[in-house]
Amino acid sequence: xxxxxxxxxxxxxxxxxxxxxxxxxxxxxxxxxxxxxxxxxxxxxxxxxxxxxxxxxxxxxxxxxxxxxxxxxxxxxxxxxxxxxxxxxxxxxxxxxxxxxxxxxxxxxxxxxxxxxxxxxxxxxxxxxxxxxxxxxxxxxxxxxxxxxxxxxxxxxxxxxxxxxxxxxxxxxxxxxxxxxxxxxxxxxxxxxxxxxxxxxxxxxxxxxxxxxxxxxxxxxxxxxxxxxxxxxxxxxxxxxxxxxxxxxxxxxxxxxxxxxxxxxxxxxxxxxxxxxxxxxxxxxxxxxxxxxxxxxxxxxxxxxxxxxxxxxxxxxxxxxxxxxxxx
Amino acid sequence: xxxxxxxxxxxxxxxxxxxxxxxxxxxxxxxxxxxxxxxxxxxxxxxxxxxxxxxxxxxxxxxxxxxxxxxxxxxxxxxxxxxxxxxxxxxxxxxxxxxxxxxxxxxxxxxxxxxxxxxxxxxxxxxxxxxxxxxxxxxxxxxxxxxxxxxxxxxxxxxxxxxxxxxxxxxxxxxxxxxxxxxxxxxxxxxxxxxxxxxxxxxxxxxxxxxxxxxxxxxxxxxxxxxxxxxxxxxxxxxxxxxxxxxxxxxxxxxx
Numbered sequence: 302x303x304x305x306x307x308x309x310x311x312x313x314x315x316x317x318x319x320x321x322x323x324x325x326x327x328x329x330x331x332x333x334x335x336x337x338x339x340x341x342x343x344x345x346x347x348x349x350x351x352x353x354x355x356x357x358x359x360x361x362x363x364x365x366x367x368x369x370x371x372x373x374x375x376x377x378x379x380x381x382x383x384x385x386x387x388x389x390x391x392x393x394x395x396x397x398x399x400x401x402x403x404x405x406x407x408x409x410x411x412x413x414x415x416x417x418x419x420x421x422x423x424x425x426x427x428x429x430x431x432x433x434x435x436x437x438x439x440x441x442x443x444x445x446x447x448x449x450x451x452x453x454x455x456x457x458x459x460x461x462x463x464x465x466x467x468x469x470x471x472x473x474x475x476x477x478x479x480x481x482x483x484x485x486x487x488x489x490x491x492x493x494x495x496x497x498x499x500x501x502x503x504x505x506x507x508x509x510x511x512x513x514x515x516x517x518x519x520x521x522x523x524x525x526x527x528x529x530x531x532x533x534x535x536x537x538x539x540x541x542x543x544x545x546x547x548x549x550x551x552x553x554x555x556x557x558x559x560x561x562x563x564x565x566x567x568x569x570x571x572x573x574x575x576x577x578x579x580x581x582x583x584x585x586x587x588x589x590x591x592x593x594x595x596x597x598x599x600x601x602x603x604x605x606x607x608x609x610x611x612x613x614x615x616x617x618x619x620x621x622x623x624x625x626x627x628x629x
Numbered sequence: 630x631x632x633x634x635x636x637x638x639x640x641x642x643x644x645x646x647x648x649x650x651x652x653x654x655x656x657x658x659x660x661x662x663x664x665x666x667x668x669x670x671x672x673x674x675x676x677x678x679x680x681x682x683x684x685x686x687x688x689x690x691x692x693x694x695x696x697x698x699x700x701x702x703x704x705x706x707x708x709x710x711x712x713x714x715x716x717x718x719x720x721x722x723x724x725x726x727x728x729x730x731x732x733x734x735x736x737x738x739x740x741x742x743x744x745x746x747x748x749x750x751x752x753x754x755x756x757x758x759x760x761x762x763x764x765x766x767x768x769x770x771x772x773x774x775x776x777x778x779x780x781x782x783x784x785x786x787x788x789x790x791x792x793x794x795x796x797x798x799x800x801x802x803x804x805x806x807x808x809x810x811x812x813x814x815x816x817x818x819x820x821x822x823x824x825x826x827x828x829x830x831x832x833x834x835x836x837x838x839x840x841x842x843x844x845x846x847x848x849x850x851x852x853x854x855x856x857x858x859x860x861x862x863x864x865x866x867x868x869x870x871x872x873x874x875x876x877x878x879x880x881x882x883x884x885x
Contacts, residue, residue: 478807
């Protein structure tokens, strides 16, 4: 079933056999998958359902989102555990008009995102709110190949009333009330990791958020990575591998690929750039976003040029703070 | 407030809510004042307090002056006992490992329900707020402390939208909706500390903060207040509490 049909019917889970067929069609052999950032955008089609890895300002696949804006993708439905300025960019660029998440603003330091408010309050874009655990259980059900998971939160709340896709039942074993949340199997997942090999064996340091479930739930996975390492290096510490190569379709080496957000152990968020961004876009969500996207997304010739616009001082400062997590 | 007492409303709120925590407890804390208050309690009186964050952290030990911008940042993990997936840490609430949930809110009502989703009619909202995050899960699955600034527009008879459930419509309605465990047991503000009456599950004033009168509190509240039979007066912040708070948040990131 195409993503657009699902959108029209509000149905979020494919049938089990469709899900298996999607997987069968993928080339799951041990093969090199390294592509350029621009090439990776061809794995995402207009109207796709796209799962985004990381959470808030952490391990956001910002470079991939940046490239999708430049490639002019349209009509994506995006899902993520918690959405920050990545959501502003996706809405304002016209790439995404439907966000599925538990929390959507730039960050608690900056109040409520005027960009999110502008698009949602005017009806230009949709924001479906689920509880954080419900998002996790939806990806988990998708990863498990089952159509739903039962949860004990959201019951009795207005969050639940707004989500007819979630179904309340009396447990057949205990008679207790439970809420069934439907599996989420995105067409594509975008995930940024600290390191992976050319086959897509991905190692994640620190906080994993919902990324492992997201990877296994999705019908395609695009990895961006701080660096590509040898398969030998992966095999020296296989316990650190969190996403297996056969779930991965494309690998892009992209240093500082989460900028201006953080990548655990490598760099903290670039807060001066974020402060500049938030002041600009919350002052005027339409013109501010236009200006930002013009200057920082369409302006630079490459991701490196975008990083240069953030500035070497800020990158180094963020990197020093990022590595300090390993100091005693 | 700052001039009158030598501390800000946010500092008072942090210190008073920190006092609600006990040593040995497992507390699930949201970002901002809950995170700061839990850390304050941990450093001052409760070395055995275990702090959980929704980003996937067990046993957080936040460094003074290095407060994280969210509970999903690497700073939350420094010197923690364990990092784990977001779903995994939230499932600890569902399994019952968490003694206290601890969060803030944009709007609260007489039954302790919190709204962080919509101001006005949700179908045509005046303001779309960020949403629940882990708030709904914490409120649904744990006993909860709410810390928030006391303003009439924030303390309303009925919230515009129940994002995180308290006692819903009072009485047995929370349990009847399928929420078998937990419930809000404290609301701490810069004006007073509240509990909940046992049958109706309606908010009641347990103690007034220093210098606050019953009238002043009622004037700043959007519903009729009930006062506990033995109304107390909150102990003011001590020098020790204030000094440690300044050390934890020297840039007043959370306590401005």
